[in-house]
Structures are given as C-alpha cells and as structure tokens.
Amino acid sequence: MTEQESKDQKCDRRTFMTGGGWLTALLGAVGMAGLGSVAGLKPRVLPDPSAQFKIGPPQDFPVGTVKVFEEEKVTICRDSEGMYAISLVCTHLGCIVTYNDSEQRFDCPCHGSKFTMLGKVTKAPAPRSLDWFKISTLPSGQLMVDRSITIPLGTKVAV
Ligand code: FES
Numbered sequence: 378m379t380e381q382e383s384k385d386q387k388c389d390r391r392t393f394m395t396g397g398g399w400l401t402a403l404l405g406a407v408g409m410a411g412l413g414s415v416a417g418l419k420p421r422v423l424p425d426p427s428a429q430f431k432i433g434p435p436q437d438f439p440v441g442t443v444k445v446f447e448e449e450k451v452t453i454c455r456d457s458e459g460m461y462a463i464s465l466v467c468t469h470l471g472c473i474v475t476y477n478d479s480e481q482r483f484d485c486p487c488h489g490s491k492f493t494m495l496g497k498v499t500k501a502p503a504p505r506s507l508d509w510f511k512i513s514t515l516p517s518g519q520l521m522v523d524r525s526i527t528i529p530l531g532t533k534v535a536v
Pocket of ligand 1: 469471472
C-alpha cells in the first residue's frame, strides 16, 4: 500500500466516523427506541378467563356447600335459602381472599380485611363488601356464573 493509498484509507475511515458512522449510530438508537415503544404496547398481564363459566348441576351443591373456584376467583355457597356466587377479589387492593373454614369467613392475606360468609366487611381496610355474581340455569340444567354481572348482596338463587 502506497503512502497516498494509506492516507486515502484513513480519510475514508475518518469520513465514516465523522459522517456516516454517526448517522448509522443515530438510526440504530432511533430503531431501538421504536422497538421499546412497540414492546410497551403489549399487555403485561395474562387475560382473565371467560367471565362466564359452568359450575355443574344444582345437585352438586347440597346445603352447606362452600366450593372455591380458584381460577375464576369465585366461591359458590349454598345455604338453606339458596345459592350464591361471591367474588374472591378483595375490595381493598384486589388481593385474593381465602376461605377460613374454621371461622366461617373470608380473610384477605394482604392487609387483614375480613368478610362474613355473605361477603360483608367485618374488618377494614376493605371499603365494601365482596361482589356477588349472577347465577343462571342453562337449558341443560347446568348452572352458570357470570362474573360480568354483579347483583345486590343477599340475592340468592333458589334451586
Ligand atoms: S387487598 Fe385485601 S385488605 Fe388490602
């Protein structure tokens, strides 16, 4: 390589570093920022299961039943007056309450709220009762819970 060729090559590198190189770096940075923005648009939580779900025939729920449907975050109860579906989502900050069989109530593990078997708050900080969901009977005789429809607390389904 001659001295002149070597200067030309250095000049090319210099030109690249001062001109084209910076442009390439800038475009790369813009591209990465764009990818970050697109990634930010993706939902970061898993979708909830369907709002409606079948729970079986009424015979599966004799008086005294308390059956927890963990995935759906609902408990189905049946007492002498009928059946009802209570949300297990705490009305304070959304933790999942657990059924306390020995105390016959629902307890929230996060901040200590407590609820009666009917979902009424007996200990704060939960600001209100647990939601009640609609239960309907399908033509097949199966019962279905619809978590998209809340009903007034105490509205039991006679079965
Ligand atoms: S989330 Fe249940 S008491 Fe806070």
